Amino acid sequence: MIHGRNAPEHRRSSTICLVDPLSSLLSGIRAEGSVVSHAVLTAPWTIRFADEAPLTMISVLRGGGTLLLPDGIERAVAVGDTAIVRGPAPFHLADRPTTVHSSHAAYEIACFTRDAECTAQELGGIHWGTGSQEATALIVGAYRASGHRHERLLRALPPVLVIKEDVEVCAWLETAAADAAHLSAGSQALMDRLLDWALVCTLRSWFEQAGADAPSWYRGLADPVLASALQAFHDRPAEAWTVASLAARAGVSRALFAKRFTKLMGRPPLAYLTECRMDEAEALLTDTDLSIAQIGRSVGYADAFGFSAAFKRHKGLSPSTFRAAAA
Numbered sequence: 001m002i003h004g005r006n007a008p009e010h011r012r013s014s015t016i017c018l019v020d021p022l023s024s025l026l027s028g029i030r031a032e033g034s035v036v037s038h039a040v041l042t043a044p045w046t047i048r049f050a051d052e053a054p055l056t057m058i059s060v061l062r063g064g065g066t067l068l069l070p071d072g073i074e075r076a077v078a079v080g081d082t083a084i085v086r087g088p089a090p091f092h093l094a095d096r097p098t099t100v101h102s103s104h105a106a107y108e109i110a111c112f113t114r115d116a117e118c119t120a121q122e123l124g125g126i127h128w129g130t131g132s133q134e135a136t137a138l139i140v141g142a143y144r145a146s147g148h149r150h151e152r153l154l155r156a157l158p159p160v161l162v163i164k165e166d167v168e169v170c171a172w173l174e175t176a177a178a179d180a181a182h183l184s185a186g187s188q189a190l191m192d193r194l195l196d197w198a199l200v201c202t203l204r205s206w207f208e209q210a211g212a213d214a215p216s217w218y219r220g221l222a223d224p225v226l227a228s229a230l231q232a233f234h235d236r237p238a239e240a241w242t243v244a245s246l247a248a249r250a251g252v253s254r255a256l257f258a259k260r261f262t263k264l265m266g267r268p269p270l271a272y273l274t275e276c277r278m279d280e281a282e283a284l285l286t287d288t289d290l291s292i293a294q295i296g297r298s299v300g301y302a303d304a305f306g307f308s309a310a311f312k313r314h315k316g317l318s319p320s321t322f323r324a325a326a327a
Contacts, residue, residue: 040135058139059082063135274314
């Protein structure tokens with residue numbers, strides 16, 4: 001899915017600065033070399049995706065096929081569709097579901113597993129099949145994760161989601177992929193950034209269309225009353241927020257804010273704040289070498305003791321025990 005404006009870039013430092021939840025959750029997922037820039041397949045065919053990537057994005061430029069997930073889910077994709085599959089379990093894409101049980105051309109993408117024999121550079125120019133008029137053309141991006149911040153995003157997504165794109169955009173994307181496949185200077189970085197942009201745009205489009213199925217933090221950011229308060233909290237999570245101060249940011253009474261927040265977000269304001277702070281603390285414990293006290297201050301606790309007690313109450317382990325277990 002390629003449309004909309006570029007998501008703003010954010011710098012990571014030892015003091016947390018979150019612009020919005022989606023940007024934060026996506027900060028640990030990147031397309032780094034794991035790109036099949038232009039795959040063309042002539043039926044019958046199957047592709048097995050075995051990279052164990054947390055997210056895999058497939059854009060159908062021409063033709064189509066059926067996604068076959070390990071839990072039995074089958075999802076058809078056609079020209080103009082962009083699908084995002086939640087990992088890490090392997091899955092298949094086939095020209096049709098029955099192909100896997102008959103003679104066909106079988107391909108596999110597994111360049112980022114421990115014993116892989118191919119390289120990221122080899123993936124950049126893959127061109128399968130004969131390229132006939134009936135062939136299916138794909139752009140595939142397997143996203144690798146650094147750290148654990150993305151796990152909250154994965155919990156908010158279905159096993160597979162599909163967004164429809166304009167045919168004109170698909171033609172432009174295919175041209176860009178073909179140019180990058182020549183492996184000229186900077187082509188891999190170009191495709192990586194293009195796929196990062198595509199992932200953000202696709203997820204935003206899906207969240208906008210998901211309605212009540214979208215995660216509560218996304219619905220809240222779209223709410224005219226809650227948006228400013230949520231934005232303020234995610235910008236400055238260490239501040240001593242109260243229901244009264246958040247209501248003041250929203251420009252409504254404390255009672256109205258608390259009622260509306262609980263109805264839309266599924267939990268009272270302070271419960272949501274604590275949950276977000278503990279999720280952020282969990283990511284910092286696993287992804288950084290900050291001290292327990294530093295992490296506590298980053299998420300709004302004046303001392304290590306208060307933070308440790310709150311973390312153990314919500315996560316079942318002390319911060320130091322959690323960090324050791326994660327390591």
